[in-house]
Amino acid sequence: MMTATYLVTGGMGCIGAWTLYHLVRQGKRAVCFDLNDDRHRLDLLLTRDEQQQITFVRGDLTDTALVRGLFETHGITHVVHLGALQVPFCRANPPAGAQVNVTGTVNIFEAARHAGVSHVAYASSVAVYGPPELYPPGALAADAPVAPRTLYGVYKVANEQMARVYWHDHGIGSTALRPYTVYGLGRDQGLTSEPTKAMLAAARGEDFHIGF
Numbered sequence: 001m002m003t004a005t006y007l008v009t010g011g012m013g014c015i016g017a018w019t020l021y022h023l024v025r026q027g028k029r030a031v032c033f034d035l036n037d038d039r040h041r042l043d044l045l046l047t048r049d050e051q052q053q054i055t056f057v058r059g060d061l062t063d064t065a066l067v068r069g070l071f072e073t074h075g076i077t078h079v080v081h082l083g084a085l086q087v088p089f090c091r092a093n094p095p096a097g098a099q100v101n102v103t104g105t106v107n108i109f110e111a112a113r114h115a116g117v118s119h120v121a122y123a124s125s126v127a128v129y130g131p132p133e134l135y136p137p138g139a140l141a142a143d144a145p146v147a148p149r150t151l152y153g154v155y156k157v158a159n160e161q162m163a164r165v166y167w168h169d170h171g172i173g174s175t176a177l178r179p180y181t182v183y184g185l186g187r188d189q190g191l192t193s194e195p196t197k198a199m200l201a202a203a204r205g206e207d208f209h210i211g212f
Contacts, residue, residue: 005029007076009061009108010083011054014186015123015179017041019080024053031055031074033067034083041186061104068107071115081108081122086190090152101155102162109166109174117172124160124176127153 006023010016011032023030024046030053037058042051055074059066061083070076083104090097105122112120129140130147148154156178163174180192187196194210201208 002075002077003029004077005031005075006078006080007031007033007070007074008080008082009033009104010081010123011056012036012038012041013082014041014182014184014188016080016082017045017186019082020054021045024050029053029055031057031070031076033057033059033061033070035060041188044185061107062099064107064110067104068111068114071111071117076112076115076117079108079112079117079120079122081105081120084123084155085152087127087150087152088190090155091150094151097151098155101152102158105159106162109163109172113166113170113172119173119175120163121175121177122159122163124156124178125153126178126180128157128160128178129153 006028008016008019008023008030011020012034016032016034020030020032020042032054035058037056039051057070057074059070061067084101085093085097090101108122109120127150128146128148129135129144130149134147135144146153146157148157160176163172163176166172167174181195182192183196183199187193192212194208194212198208198210
């Protein structure tokens with residue numbers, strides 16, 4: 001029986017680092033794939049000795065051959081796809097945002113298909129929705145109409161629809177999570193990092209303005 005091996009893309013990000021933390025704590029075999037090799041978020045959660053339980057691979061999601069080889073080389077059986085460029089980066093460089101966030105996600109699904117991996121968990125975003133005035137009061141239904149106001153949100157909608165096609169065409173199941181505001185230890189970058197920065201400022205006795 002093949003040993004379960006969990007691929008975490010974007011493992012150097014906030015959610016990725018926490019995902020790796022829990023995999024290590026549960027004794028799971030984890031492979032971290034990221035273009036960035038800065039471990040400062042992981043260092044907040046795991047000692048360097050604990051991090052030795054993780055296999056680190058530096059690479060680009062847009063490199064189709066590299067991504068496919070990653071699955072083959074490490075015997076990937078489970079996927080948590082979190083790698084992406086965030087809202088400000090997509091706004092500043094739309095082509096790069098589309099390459100990483102959309103083409104990179106297609107590469108993950110395609111590599112999973114070739115490797116016989118039957119399910120992909122991946123990060124979508126609340127950014128797929130429009131402004132509050134487009135929706136009725138109360139909790140937002142999962143099937144509420146999408147109306148993204150950012151390129152980042154557009155790319156996430158594209159990924160959700162692409163995942164639907166991979167299910168219909170290839171039987172690859174997927175779970176898309178749409179986080180709202182992520183905060184806490186390690187959340188130091190991105191449009192919604194300001195609540196975390198506000199907490200840090202409060203701890204220092206400083207003022208901080210949240211811009212949204």
